[in-house]
Amino acid sequence: MDVPRAQGGASLLISWRCEQKRVLVVGTGHVAASRVLTALEADALVTLYGPRQYLCHELTVRVERGEVEYMDTWYDDSRLASFDLVFSCHHDESLSETIAADCRRLRVPINTADRPTLCDFYMTSTYRDQSLQVAVSTICEASKLANRVKRHIATSLPANLGEAIGRVGSLRRRLRQEDSGDEAVARRMKWLAQICEYWSLDQLAKLDDIAIEQLLKGYREDDEGYHSMQSFLEPLPPSELVSTLASSAIIPSSHTPPTSISPQPGKIILCGSGPGDPSYLTMAAYDAITKEADLVLADKIVPQEILQLVKCELRIARKFPGNTERAQNEFNRMALEAANQGKTVLRLKQGDPYLFGRGAEEVLFFRQHGYEPIVLAGLTSAMAAPLLAGIxxxxxxxxxxxxxxxxxxxxxxxxxxxxxxxxxxxxxxxxxxxxxxxxxxxxxxxxxxxxxxxxxxxxxxxxxxxxxxxxxxxxxxxxxxxxxxxxxxxxxxxxxxxxxxxxxxxxxxxxxxxxxVNPSRRENISNTLPKAVPDQLLGLHDPHGLW
Ligand SMILES: C[S@@+](CC[C@H](N)C(=O)[O-])C[C@H]1O[C@@H](n2cnc3c(N)ncnc32)[C@H](O)[C@@H]1O
The missing domain is CATH 3.30.950.10 (Tetrapyrrole methylase, C-terminal domain)
Structure with missing residues (x-):
């Protein structure tokens, strides 16, 4: 069995529940103030040591408001054993050493600001949005960079993620009440995983009590969750349907006979993307994706590595359970609209387009609207997956x-x-x-x-x-x-x-x-190929007869 090898040198990132735990902060400046706030937000009982005359404004206010227990002293070791955690944040080096030594003797975990050797744990750079917390650690190597990484992550997250998480939490609790018992655990988890995986974050954030009731009703009737989700999906906003495509473009109706249509000279390509890694694309698919397409309409399960090859406008199908028909229709309409404007539209499909890919349905649809799509074969997962796994x-x-x-x-x-x-x-x-x-x-x-x-x-x-x-x-x-x-x-x-x-x-x-050991895994091939071969094309060459 493939057991992962441990790579030492990491720190253990945990999310510690410190509700009603006793936390001591020693210090008077902004670092101490930030530790106090962190501990208060985690519902800890905070004690602050530090002479009153040095307390910064924020700490003074917290003392006045009675948010912390306060002692007007730098240190008092008599109570140390009663704390669960200590933050030592001041500039007195010998005091830092004393507190750290006392803490270690009493086995109370301590963090000493700017003294990694006097720390049992390091602080992370954190971002919080309600129940969502993101912690970034550089294991004390570059805490300023950790802040930047945190900002980078935070700005890339959807605005309402915290709310979405809260809603999923309430759904999970309701589900537990409704369907309790050990035998229900797997059923509940599978259903909830479907929702978490396929719903947009916007939809999750909008789950209100009525919607939760509707979902639970669906759960009772259909444990896969597909139909329940369908029943309460909102109509797609028109702006999302057409996005950057001109909303005024005429979409021929499916009742119009093909002869009456005079489309612009656009082109539609149905293209298989293979099972995963770009190295399993065919040359034809690679060229179509990177050179020919003006618009790529990709299936949801086409992996990111392949999507990264796309240089033109890219749309990803919103095919989560319950929405597949609408997403399919939406894509068909978008493809026609763009082709009617003279664009080359590439429908990118996982694996092979004709193997459970609805490729033939699309060909019939486009034919009906005056387009004969070009269809590019792809390596189907049905054949590639067993081989890649050694079967x-x-x-x-x-x-x-x-x-x-x-x-x-x-x-x-x-x-x-x-x-x-x-x-x-x-x-x-x-x-x-x-x-x-x-x-x-x-x-x-x-x-x-x-x-x-x-x-x-x-x-x-x-x-x-x-x-x-x-x-x-x-x-x-x-x-x-x-x-x-x-x-x-x-x-x-x-x-x-x-x-x-x-x-x-x-x-x-x-x-x-x-x-x-499967010689067709990409890592193995890349190691044996001449460096001159472009990375994206590695799998398409066979200098060593591996394919
Ligand atoms: C709608 S079918 C599309 C199949 C695709 N046209 C093909 O030829 O691979 C989706 C199913 O293909 C399988 N599949 C697709 N990509 C896969 C992959 N990389 N690894 C394993 N199974 C995959 C899974 O069973 C998934 O549920």
Whole structure:
């Protein structure tokens, strides 16, 4: 099993609950004032030591308001043992050493300003928005830079994130009340994870009590959450629908016969982006993305590394559960509108456009509106993911066929599953969110042996690719043991799954691959290629016959 190696030298970042804990601050200036405020915000009981004549304005006010217990002295060691935490923030070096030595003797954690060797813990640079706290630590190397990093992070966060977090918190508490019990934990977590993953932060921030009631109603009726979300989505604001595209452009109606349309000479390209890393793009896709497109309309699961190649306007589909139809229609309309203005529109789709990518539907739609799209093949995750995880989907005498299927029908509906065949490898896309049911259905209704080897491959071809393997009847527990899924992922079931697994590897486990060193992982290739090859094209060359 792939166990991460610890890289020493870090500090342990924790979020300490110090409600009603006793915190001592020794000091009179602005650093002491800032520590007092931090401790008060964490609901600690704060005691301040420092001669009155030196107290800065802020501390004087807090003393007058009775927000802190105050002692008009630099130090008094008689009470030290009663504190849970000490901040020593003044310029008297020998006093700092005395306090630190006393604290260590009594095992009271201390932070001494500007004296890292006299600290048991360092302060972080923090940003707070209600329940959201972001802490940046440079492990005392460059605290000024930590501030800048914090500002950088804070300005990149959406304005209402704290509020959104608060709303999710209330939803979680309601959910716990409504659906209590140990057996409900996984169900609740999965449902809430769907919402956190796919809803926009704006929508989360707007969750009011009525909306929460509606959502919970949906939860009771449909534990996947798809339909409940659909029911209360707000209409998209028109400005977001058309964004930078001219809102006055005429979109031909779907009832208009193609012959009556005289579009501008725009072009529509449907393009597969492969499973993840840009090195799995085809040359044609790479050229279309980087050189040809005027507008890229990308699926939500196309990874950031590929999106970073886009040089023109980029829009990302808002396909979260419950909104897929609207997002699809929205993109179709945007594509037509831009093509009618003479632009080259690239619909960028994960994997291959024709494998569960709705590519054919789009071709039919654009045809109906007078455009014959160019379709560029992509490497499908269904084939790439098993290979990248060290699974050969066919193998002589083990698997003579493989089957690719979805485990989820249109709009989250159930679909007919295949009957077991011992010589076939089955690849289930869109399956992990309903893994429990799927495993049960396969074993109880479709004759799959409970001990048949299976693997979940997640984020295949990305730097954080993960493979979880186990016999079919243990895969749900193995996934839970890893803390749940990291979408997108797929499930591979078949005797071929174990063929390349090294003999010393356990039958269940987790790693980037199933133990096999996979020569097609990008890191390995990059190390062996001549440096002159442009980075984005690495995977498209095969100087060493690795592909
Ligand atoms: C709507 S389908 C699109 C499939 C895509 N057209 C293809 O050819 O890969 C989405 C599903 O593909 C699978 N998938 C896509 N990218 C993946 C990846 N990098 N790793 C594992 N599974 C992936 C997951 O099962 C996901 O639920």
């Amino acid at each position: 050969s989907v066919t193998h002589r005498n083990t698997a003579s066929q493989c089957l690719i299927t979805t485990a989820t029908g249109k709009q989250g509906s159930r679909i007919a599953l295949p009957q077991y065949s011992s010589t076939r490898t089955d690849i289930f896309l869109m399956s992990i969110h309903r893994l429990n049911d799927l495993v049960q259905e396969l074993t109880e209704q479709h004759s799959y042996p409970p001990d048949i080897p299976t693997a979940i491959i997640e984020r295949a071809g990305c730097v954080d690719q993960r493979c979880i393997w186990a016999p079919l009847n243990g895969i749900v527990q193995e996934l839970e043991r890893c803390g749940g899924s990291l979408p997108p992922g797929l499930l591979v079931v078949g005797w071929s799954v174990g063929v390349l697994r090294p003999v010393d590897l356990p039958v269940s486990g987790v790693g980037a691959t199933m133990g096999a």
